[in-house]
Amino acid sequence: MAGENLELDERKIKILDAIIRNYLETGEPVGSRTISKYTDLHLSSATIRNEMSDLEELGYILQPHTSAGRIPSDRGYRFYVDHLMREKDREVTQMKEFVIEKTQKMEGMLKQVAKLLASNTNYATLVSAPSYNTNRIKFIQLSNVDSEHILAVIVMNGNLVKNRMIDVKETPDNETLLRLNLLLNSALNGLSVQEINLGTIAKLKEQAGSHITIVNDVLDALAETISAADDLQIYTSGATNILKYPELTSSGSATNLLSAFEEKEELFDLVTSSLSDAGDETGIQVYIGNESPIQTMKDCSVVTATYDLGEGVKGTIGIVGPKRMDYENVVDNLRNLKSQLDGIFGKPADEEGA
Amino acid sequence: MAGENLELDERKIKILDAIIRNYLETGEPVGSRTISKYTDLHLSSATIRNEMSDLEELGYILQPHTSAGRIPSDRGYRFYVDHLMREKDREVTQMKEFVIEKTQKMEGMLKQVAKLLASNTNYATLVSAPSYNTNRIKFIQLSNVDSEHILAVIVMNGNLVKNRMIDVKETPDNETLLRLNLLLNSALNGLSVQEINLGTIAKLKEQAGSHITIVNDVLDALAETISAADDLQIYTSGATNILKYPELTSSGSATNLLSAFEEKEELFDLVTSSLSDAGDETGIQVYIGNESPIQTMKDCSVVTATYDLGEGVKGTIGIVGPKRMDYENVVDNLRNLKSQLDGIFGKPADEEGA
């Protein structure tokens, strides 16, 4: 565990650890007498009191009011997460079988993941669908559907499919359509959407001749494919777990949290910022209180994991709960799920356009 | 308003009406003295008390406890909704512009509708996407995507598009693909999914020759298109409004309601049963307390409207709130929105496969 520390000696650390662990369990302020018995230090409550007084001065714990026990401060939690938390002996869970084999579709699977996580942890969970931003165009096809509509089908790497109905005044004949298909595919194939620049577009339009409008529509559809807000799906579960924690309901932030989980807009911010924060090498990130990217969550803790399917295809799994959440369990669960998801996409199953 | 009634004379009806209206406003049990002043009957509180006693015996109102005022019973609400409720002078709202013009996409529009309704009423709302069950196949197209995948695109009436990736061992050449496309289109075009019977399938497979597996996959995709649970999308908004009503939070049903709105599974039942209940000619249905199709909602009232885009394409808009909800306002809002939606689909805009 924690090695030498500038301001905390061995004993203080042990006491801090005991306080936090106890508080995580009970949710009640913990007093000196409790610690005196709980630890193997064999110190009297009076001694503990002195140490606690020091710890408070250092900002690791605080008193809700005079003559109450101590609770961890944000700084205390941070120290705990960084140095004190033990990794769980991971029991190899049967998640894989349960979650992944059973559902072929991305959407269903992610919903399952959120649900499973929520029931495992008793916190609110969210899972974002992978974002395909840096993905490349694999295939484009235009077809006549009826006299007024052309259907454009765009397949991206990873087999994400996007459809776009295009209104036309007159139906192009099959030959023209074939030519356009050839044109589009040869011009755009293999490009990521970012790589389609003005030059490409100009050339394309030049060659399209009288069918510029169709080409324009296809380009629009491509643009839409990356417009993140439109594409990014977020699945949530267990939001009502929030109501289980009095420190959230009484502080009044519960309602805001719940509607954030319903409307999901704020969750986008959470997901994107968690995707950009690198996290440590494990890809797991812990936000405590005000560290959270979202103001709404300043009274709770957020733990996120970023899963990476390769080729820049990434997504986020997150857990939102009270500051006194069971970090060990949560982190373990996330690490576990992450590793499962990281592996999946060797063989991309069939998915559907959002 | 209500004409003659077997057990209720004019005066009793007036009193009942006054009690319910007052209770809807305040949420507090209403006493005899209040009514004595509130109405233009000019009766003393004592007289009112006698009448109230009668009304209670008849089951229209009840006392939360001795020496409290009266509140409407389910039966009372029912009578109110059926006979007493006045229709609002509809101010022509600018909903259409706001909601409908601004968003081209079905999904976005329905989300907007839910949101608007929630903010208008302060209750929890849900909107189901139109179900295309009786819809017909318009167009099918298979294309080679890469060496291991064929993409099947299916367009239904109303321009609902469904994609399906099909794994293949070896790529069919273009000629074969063309033949299959022709085959599928001529065999299935214009059929609703229910109409595809064993005969059709057998004939199709016979003609498919060595490419049965592909045909099978296409048929699977078709089956999926109608599998309702998979297809039916529900958008919700304002679920947290539930927390505003003490009668729901204290009875403990709020949590269940909230998670019903989050998980949405129960809402499917609500939507389907509201779709099958014809409702009166207006297409609007009011469920009070136990009348609700869902047990979770037995402590509240549910008002639903069914919108009909024609061709069997239907959807539901619903509102969930306390029994003392503002029925007049709610019904008016629903009727309004319904009429807007009913009109929309003259020109089906572009949509995307689920």
Add this chain to the structure above:
DNA sequence: TATTAGCACTCCAGTTAAACGAGTGCTAAC
């Protein structure tokens, strides 16, 4: 006969006061 005034009674909601107890800080002794 229908209505009203008056009164005793009920019961909830809100307030106050007291008792409790968990916990601290400090001091003095070990």
Add this chain to the structure above:
DNA sequence: GTTAGCACTCGTTTAACTGGAGTGCTAATA
């Protein structure tokens, strides 16, 4: 440096009290 002891603080719980809104009943009234 550690501990025992004690006075003090402060939130929580319990109990008792009060006010008020509302009812039901009875007797008087129009």
